[in-house]
Amino acid sequence: MPAETDKVNLLGMPQGDLETLFTAFGEKPFHARQLMRWVYQRGITDFDDMTDLSKSLRQKLQESSVIELPEVLSQHGSKDGTIKWLFESGFGQAVEAVFIPEPDRGTLCISSQVGCALDCAFCATGAQGFNRNLTAAEIIGQVWHANQTLPRRENDDADFAVTNVVFMGMGEPLANYRSVVPAIELLISDLAYGISRRRVTVSTSGLVPNIDRLGDECNVSLAVSLHAPNNALRNELVPINKMHPIEELLDACWRYAEKRTNRFITFEYVMLRGVNDSVGHADELHALLDGKPAKVNLIPFNPFEGNEFARSAADTITHFQNRLRMKGLVATTRKTRGEDIDAACGQLAGKVSDRVRVRLGDKKIRMATA
Numbered sequence: 001m002p003a004e005t006d007k008v009n010l011l012g013m014p015q016g017d018l019e020t021l022f023t024a025f026g027e028k029p030f031h032a033r034q035l036m037r038w039v040y041q042r043g044i045t046d047f048d049d050m051t052d053l054s055k056s057l058r059q060k061l062q063e064s065s066v067i068e069l070p071e072v073l074s075q076h077g078s079k080d081g082t083i084k085w086l087f088e089s090g091f092g093q094a095v096e097a098v099f100i101p102e103p104d105r106g107t108l109c110i111s112s113q114v115g116c117a118l119d120c121a122f123c124a125t126g127a128q129g130f131n132r133n134l135t136a137a138e139i140i141g142q143v144w145h146a147n148q149t150l151p152r153r154e155n156d157d158a159d160f161a162v163t164n165v166v167f168m169g170m171g172e173p174l175a176n177y178r179s180v181v182p183a184i185e186l187l188i189s190d191l192a193y194g195i196s197r198r199r200v201t202v203s204t205s206g207l208v209p210n211i212d213r214l215g216d217e218c219n220v221s222l223a224v225s226l227h228a229p230n231n232a233l234r235n236e237l238v239p240i241n242k243m244h245p246i247e248e249l250l251d252a253c254w255r256y257a258e259k260r261t262n263r264f265i266t267f268e269y270v271m272l273r274g275v276n277d278s279v280g281h282a283d284e285l286h287a288l289l290d291g292k293p294a295k296v297n298l299i300p301f302n303p304f305e306g307n308e309f310a311r312s313a314a315d316t317i318t319h320f321q322n323r324l325r326m327k328g329l330v331a332t333t334r335k336t337r338g339e340d341i342d343a344a345c346g347q348l349a350g351k352v353s354d355r356v357r358v359r360l361g362d363k364k365i366r367m368a369t370a
Contacts, residue, residue, distance in 0.1 A: 009068045010061075011039065011144070012136030014182045015191065025060050033191050039067055040192035043148040070141040083150075087142060089114050093131060095170050097142040099150065099162070105199075106153065107164040110142045112180050113171025118205050120225070121237050122270055124304040133176040139183040143193065165195060168203040168223070174210035184218050197221070203268065208244040208252045215256040222256055223266040223297070224249065228276050229284035237276070246288065254292060263293040264330075270299045271312035271320065282323040295330035302336060 010018065018032035034052055038044040045067035047058045071088040078084075083099040095111040116123070117130035143162060150161035165187055167173040173180045180202070186192040187200050201221040202214060211222070226246075228234035234241040241249075257263045267289065271277050285296065298321055301311040312320070317333055324331040 007064060007066045009135075009137050010035065010065050011045075011067050011069065012138075012140045012179075012182060012186065014185060015189065021065075025057065027057055027060075031057065035061075036186075036189070036191040040144065040186065043144070045069065068137065069144060070138050072145060085142070085145065087111075087138070087145075089134065089138065095134065095138075097146065097169055099146050101161075105163045106150070106161045107166060108143060108146050108162045109166050109168045110139060111169035111171055112139055112167055112173045112176045116171045117175065118172050118238070118240050120205060120227070120239070122227075122272060122301060122307065122309050124307070128170075130171075133179055134171070136179045136182040136186075139179060140186050143183075143187065147193070160193065162193070163195070164199045164201070166201045166203065166223075168201070172205055172207065173202050174204045174207040174214065177210050177213065181214075181218060184220060188220070201266070205238050206240050206244045206249045208248055211249075211252040211256055215259040219260055221266070222253070222260075223268055224253060226267045226285075227270050229281050229288055233276060237272075250288065250292075253294075257293040264295050265293060267294055267296050268299055269296055270301050271317050272301050273310040273312045273316070275309065277312040277316050277320055279319070279323055282320050283327075286324055286327045286329055289329060290327070295332070296324055298331065298333045300333070300336055 008021075010021075013021075015032055015036065018035060019029035022029055022031045031053060035050065038050045044050060047053070047061040047065075047067075050058060053061075073086040073088050073094055075086075076084045081101045083101075085097050085099075086094045087097065089095050093114050095114055097111060098109040100107045100109065112134055113130065114132050114134065115128045115130040143165060146162050147160040153159045153161060153163070167180065184200060184202070187195045188197055197218075197220045199221075201223050202218075203223040203225060204211060205225045214220070214222070225238060226234070226249075227237050228241075229246075231241060231245050234246060244252075253265045257265050269276070269285070289296070298317055300317060301309055303309070303311065321331045321333055
């Protein structure tokens, strides 16, 4: 029997790969569907408890495989009901996930990397640096844990607590394409969580080639971290803009929208006092998005230690939003949640060591995107 460390982790494995595994065992491929239902829908990780699999097959799985979940290091609850988990990611490092409950939905914000290499000026994750990509198991494990520890939604025993998943935690999802896409496939699979594509959102700072790939392969909701209406300012706030300037990014967004049933792209715009929140900035933003399948989500800046920015005043945010609406854009303001436990947008920092201090906008770096 192989050593425990030599066993294959089946968590996060795509259905096709599981079918290949069962075929190699001399078994029928349909057992992959059975295993997926046990793991994701019933939360079972012990092969002995998967009672519709034969004893001989369960023995083969015990000898060759594991269902290994990320270890939870801590859990914190906010006064507003938000929950933040810290997941161990090896060598003294950790990543965070945040659950945001609402009466009509439960949104889980998950991480895709240990740290982030994009180094956006206003983001606590980027300030931590970057170490590595998470595996598909580490990504989907965040969802598994939330669904198994939180109560199912009231009045609907068939639904898990998590109804929406957003890749807006630590990391740039499209810089970890090879792990994020298998995780998405499990989120939307009827054999796993069966979440609607429109309820799965990938947020990107602008890796243009992988925006096109995602549109071809996954077709989920897309959110773009824009944060500035012109290249000069965005170069300072979002360094990836030096590689993929706004014009190139928006062209990719409109191509993506053409491939989707729900055609709108969400543009995230963090409100920074005296930096990007003037009426002139609002008018520039409108000029970029006018007549396009776009909606704007304004995000009040959430402070963290060592950062130089301040949140725009409430009336400034309201005026900015009204200015966009007056000109015909759909514009909303994100409600700040979990700020008292550092779980609000832009505050997730986890724990990153052995960090690689790079800014993707300063040099072309080969990321694991294949």
